[in-house]
Amino acid sequence: MTVRKYKLIIAYDGTGYEGWQARSNGRGIRQTITGACEQLLGSAPEIIASSRTDAGVHARGLVAHLELTDGHPLFTGAQLRLALNAQLPAEIRILSAARARADFNARFDAITKEYRYQVWNHPVMAPLLRHQAWHIPRPLDLAVMREAAAYLTGRHDFRAFTAKRKGELLDSTRTLHTCQIKRSGARLTFHLIGEGFLYKMCRRIVGTLVQVGEGKLTPAEVKSLLHPPTEHQAGMIAPAHGLILWKVRY
């Protein structure tokens, strides 16, 4: 049996979806793509993703892989992309599909992941951004937020910046290469690049930095959450709809 592996880059509007992987028979991104494959191929290949985004989180560049075998058409990458997009709803798009080496693994080969988080910092929310940005009506002090962000950059035990999840957390040390905040008018964009993120880590970093900007936490208090690391003690978890999985590098 010959096996052909494909690497997919996927973008989606996570609004109204239960995340990459829905529980039971909910509306998940992965289930929807699996359904499109089934329509197209008559069978549903397993789709392995770089990341499992939560309900409401968006993606501009999630990476996944799947394998086709002898029974399937001999698609080129471009053909597979076109055929899948024809089956998928407009909220989900295959940006590219390409043949990959047999040993490529979208989940385990990722070197860095980049997330972006959008905040709309204005007394009134922008209607066109309401599903893609978190609305913070009161002014934020960007200087102290950046001071706190600098403490988070680097290799640390981030156990304070995750959330409870079933099963034990074996290793909560991660390297955060970039934690920058850019402002363009009322829009703040958080750029987070790391070698991997704990469960809800991005949203907890953003929520904590916003609380710093509101004067509810100091940069020194943020620093102290890392040394010594304290479990689930950081600031609030920012809402899902402001987060976009931006890019995965291999």
Next chain:
Amino acid sequence: MTVRKYKLIIAYDGTGYEGWQARSNGRGIRQTITGACEQLLGSAPEIIASSRTDAGVHARGLVAHLELTDGHPLFTGAQLRLALNAQLPAEIRILSAARARADFNARFDAITKEYRYQVWNHPVMAPLLRHQAWHIPRPLDLAVMREAAAYLTGRHDFRAFTAKRKGELLDSTRTLHTCQIKRSGARLTFHLIGEGFLYKMCRRIVGTLVQVGEGKLTPAEVKSLLHPPTEHQAGMIAPAHGLILWKVRY
């Protein structure tokens, strides 16, 4: 009787609305704001807008005015904004409300209007922009588009760039101060600033320039549509959902 006039700056996501002014009892932006006023004030003041956007068109800075009288609460601008936003759906936001001079007229006092139009120029549409940008899958030649845009800038008879509407077109001469196209990755943004626009003029300019970029029209052909002016002869009318009424200056 004392009359207090207010100037409103309004933003909306036009998706699913029949435009600023809906026919009969459809779902219009103006009707929705009038309904919110009625909830708040017990009566519905007349709302006069700078522009009447078409179905599906968005706004970031439409300006309108309304008058309150003795029977109404003595709202400050900030109070009126808060109270109206509390009644309105999330698609429509009053960005600001302020007391205005008695003779201020949102429609007739406008000096320039700025529209922006977004095109996503990539083989695959970006899901998060699907209600706010026109998808053009094939590459566009920006250099010839800009050449054609330069011909359109200035004071011209734009009758080729409008659409049929009931009633005669008395004067189709307008001044287009700015007609620029900016590119950021796959996103093209058209910036159109003028002292006033004919019916569907923005969308017909964008549609025509996109056809130039696709090689279906030449810049010289665009120029010839202005000299001598020819009725409704220009290129296609770009779809509504890429257009945003950006700013009105007084």
